[in-house]
Structure formats: C-alpha cells, structure tokens
Amino acid sequence: MDIIVAKFGGSSLASAAQFRKVKNIIEADTNRRYIVPSAPGKRFSGDEKVTDLLYKCNALAMAGEDISPVFDIIESRFLEIAKELEITSDIARQLEIVKYSIQNGQSADYAASRGEYLNGILLAAYLGYEFVDAAEVISFDARGAYDAARTYEQLGSRLENIERAVVPGFYGSRIDGSIKTFSRGGSDITGAIVARAVNARLYENWTDVSGFLMADPRIVENPKPIEVITYRELRELSYMGAGVLHEEAIFPVKQAQIPINIRNTNRPQDRGTTIVADAPPHMFDTITGIAGHKGFTAITIDKAMMNSELGFGRRVLKVLEDHGISFEHLPTGIDTMTVVVADSSIDGKLDDVVTDLYRVCKPDSIEITTGLSLIATVGRGMVRQPGTASRLFAALKNSHVNVRMIDQGSSEMNIIVAIETADFNKAIVAIYEAFVQ
C-alpha cells in the first residue's frame, strides 16, 4: 500500500494561514493519510511557542499562582485559528478542561502535551480526518521509557481500520494513563513511529526549510541543497550540529527502510532532502555536506613505548570516564594518544583530569591545546574517489588554514580536521569551494 505519513512542525501550523497551506499540501496527494501535527509554533521572530507557554502555565500552577494571564494567550491562539477557518469543534470546552487540569496540579508533561492535543483536534476537524489521541496509541512503560512493542501493536491495529487520521505528536501515556512526552521537538519521533506502524512508503517531515544544505548558509553564500543523504551521512553531519530533525526520529523508520523527506510548508514546490538507508554516490559531487562545530580541547599524552603497554588506552579513558567526560575523537600515534573533548564537558575539570592522567598513566608529558574547532566533510562518494583528501587539504593550505589534527572516520565517508577556531569560517568556505562547482 502506498501510504504517506506527514508530520507538520510548529511553524507550519502556527496560524490559520499556515493551516490553509497544510490543507493544500495534504489534499495534493491522496496518499497523505496519516498526519502528525506539532503544537502551534512561532508566527514571527519574538513570538512564543504554545508549548513554551504551556510549560509556563504549569510553573505558575506549581507556584500556586493563577495561570490565567498566560493561558489566555494560548486560548486566543487556538480560538483565532478555529474562528478564521470556521472550524466547528468543541475546542472552547476542551480549552476549559485543559486550563482546569493544569491549574489543579496536572503534571508538566500533561501541560506541555496539550498544544499538540488541541492542535490535533483542530486539524482533524479542518481536514475531515479522524482524531486519534496519542495517549491511546503511543505507550511508555512505568519508568517512562518509550515502549515500542506495545505502541506498534496498538497503533497498527487502531489505524488499520481508519482511512485517514490525525495523531498528535510529542506525547503518549504510561500504563496508568498518565501523560508522558518525548524530549523537546519530539513530534518528529511520533511521526516516525506512525510511519513505521502503518508501514508507510514515505515519511514526510514538513518544516520551514527546504531540507538540508551542503553547508551553513551563514558561512557559505547560497549553499546547494542536499537532495539525497543516507542515514549514516546525516548522523555524521548532525552529530556536528545540523539539527533540523530530532535525532531519535531516525531510528523507527531507519529499521524499516522508510525514507524521510524533509519539506518546506512555505515552499511546497521544493523537493527538499530525502534521507534514505542506502544511495549511490551523487553523480557530480564527491561530498554530501560539510558541518563544523566550535569549542574543543585536545589532550595529547606522550609516553615512550606506549604501543606495547597493555591497557594504556583503557586507563586514559577510565580517567575521563571517572570525571564524567565523553570523548569526541581519539587520534593516536605510536607513542602518543590524543583525546579530543568538547569544552562544554571538560570546563572546570581540566586540571583535575591532567593530575589524574599523570598519576594513573605515568606519561612522559601531556600537552593541552585549546580553542579548536572540528570540521567534518562527509560523503558516501569519498571511498571510491581517489584524491579527495588531497583536494581537501590543498584547499585548506591555499586558504592558509593550519590543520592541527586529521581523523578520517573509519566509516570512510568522513574526513574530520581540527583547526584553530579563528579559521573556522575560512576553512568551511575553502572546502565547499573545492568540492562544489
């Protein structure tokens, strides 16, 4: 069966005008049978997301204060959409129940989830689709962990008998019926779960950008869009900070080999980016994208005959682990080992870590390099293309960027260089220009 599950993000459903666009998109393809909405997001910069307002209401209620001043804003947003689109549903009554429940001690998760819940009711009425409350089909266990087995069973059997439905994103319920949300941005996860449950051909994720670009547009002028990217490539890139899609959304559909298409509600004519399990290398481009991240420190540990000392690496990593620090990269030489860590994880602990490394590992010396940035150049086409590395390093050399460290990911689709943060933008532009004509 040719089913498309379409998830619409907060900005796609922030106002009546956005609802109209969404309806046009859904009606343009009859396979768009299951729709997953977020809560209304920002209509303009400086606007507030309904989810944030709901969290505020919960905080007020917990402090014993009246939530009305904030809840009024939420109420008027939903009522405005309903009025403008002439949606006849009992939204006013629903709002009353939600307000009463938050004011009287319902949990923060309950409060936060109501944005999706109410938006789902409105959207279902507007589209003429059936509303399926996520609390009845998305399950969490008693400890609050997502319960995939139970969820697929419930969702599958429920949606089997419904031709067209709206399932609100972001939340589900525990066995006792209490509401539990995913982490922020979690409607992406719900969409992926629904796609998996109905064995969709495609999971569309509609947002306010036309997919991923090959590089950050604040750094590279007018970068090319990425048409097709594999899950692994995306992981290599998103890990470096490209988050359009919630990372956890990938797992449910990846297993089932369902492609994800990131689309722009405001530019439905754009094809967006499709994320797939496997794809042939792009015909013209060797690389798929470039992503960088600032704020790293390298700890370089030297010790003669390190290569033959049993357990040396484990002892180094154990010291880091004991301080609660995870490492990003681990380039090694015969007598050196460098641990690259994010500043955010080592700030305030560096001196203690170095002291412990001397005590536990007895190195000849330890050198610290701060102010580093990492740039990942990623592409499934790299493996088969001789000269990729030389092209990259020539570009950096010609731009006078000093490369401090090199790590060709063992996935062979990734070259990571560490450079000084002052060279960050220059390096990304140089790499982009070397590979993209």
Ligand code: ASP
């Ligand atoms: N509305 C929720 C949030 O703001 C979930 C989502 O939009 O995906 O995080």
